[in-house]
Amino acid sequence: IARGSWSQADKAIVQMQQNVAQMLERLKEWDPDQDGLSNYAELMLYGTSWSDSDSDGDGYFDGSEV
The missing domain is CATH 1.20.5 (Single alpha-helices involved in coiled-coils or other helix-helix interfaces)
Structure with missing residues (x-):
């Protein structure tokens, strides 16, 4: 070479x-689920779903609950 x-x-x-x-x-x-949290934050910091804006199903966006 x-x-x-x-x-x-x-x-x-x-x-x-x-x-x-x-x-x-x-x-x-x-933020594909548009909940106000980046994928990084959901996966690495909060343990929420990057594809479901309401991971716990309580009617509130994940971004408003953390």
């Missing part, structure tokens, strides 16, 4: 790492 090929591969890997980091940051803020 030519020396330039490694340099190009290194640049591609760095770019992919940056892209993945940006995607993960966006996913942390994503």
Whole structure:
């Protein structure tokens, strides 16, 4: 493998790492159930459902209960 090929591969890997980091940051803020809590908060902090806006079924959005 030519020396330039490694340099190009290194640049591609760095770019992919940056892209993945940006995607993960966006996913942390994503709120598909629109309850006011991000997926990250629901999964990592509160233990509520990221896909159900009222995890405990009491008629209140999860975001208003935490």
